[in-house]
Amino acid sequence: MRKLLTTAGLAASALATGVLLASPAAAATADSSFEVYFPGNKPESLYHVANTATAANGKITAKSVVSWQILVDQVIDNSKRFTSFKITTRLESRPGKDSADVVETKKTCDLTQLVNDEYTWFEITPANTCTAPSMTYDGEVWWSSDSTIVYDIEGDGKGAVTKDLQGSPLVHG
Secondary structure, X not given: OHHHHXXXXXXXXXXXOOXXXXXXXXXXXXXXXXXXXOOOOOOOEEEEEEEEEEEEOOEEEXXXXXXXXXXXXXXXXXXXXXXXXXXEEEEEEEOOOOOOOEEEEEEEEEOHHHHHHOOOEOOOOHXXXXXXXXEEOOOOOEEEEEEEEEEEXXXXXXXXXXXXXXXXXXXXX
């Protein structure tokens, strides 16, 4: 019983500091949300992104899952909302826990048609998931997943908006 409590205490401590020690399969996730207000009668929407770094089978992978929902009861204007909606997912490393991130791999995914066609999307599917290329896992390095969304609202005249999202906790060990 004492060993079980010690192990549980260490795991809780590691998670509380944002560090996840890698085991045969380990994952660390951070969530971000932001609201988008459209001109006219288009529905206000909430966008949510889960950034996950996963170490499994000798590889480390970064992925971002985007979901969204309207914030009003009904849709009055169902016309095009975005001229562009893209997410770039990055697999990042750092040689020490407090070192600066280095982008190892990245991928940009164009979700424009999907977010324009669907007012609400909660499923986790390849259509709304952006995965950066995997790398060989090195347990001496600290790893994380990070992402940025760049979108341009149709008809607002403001141009592109960039949202830097919260990166995942570190995976190490």
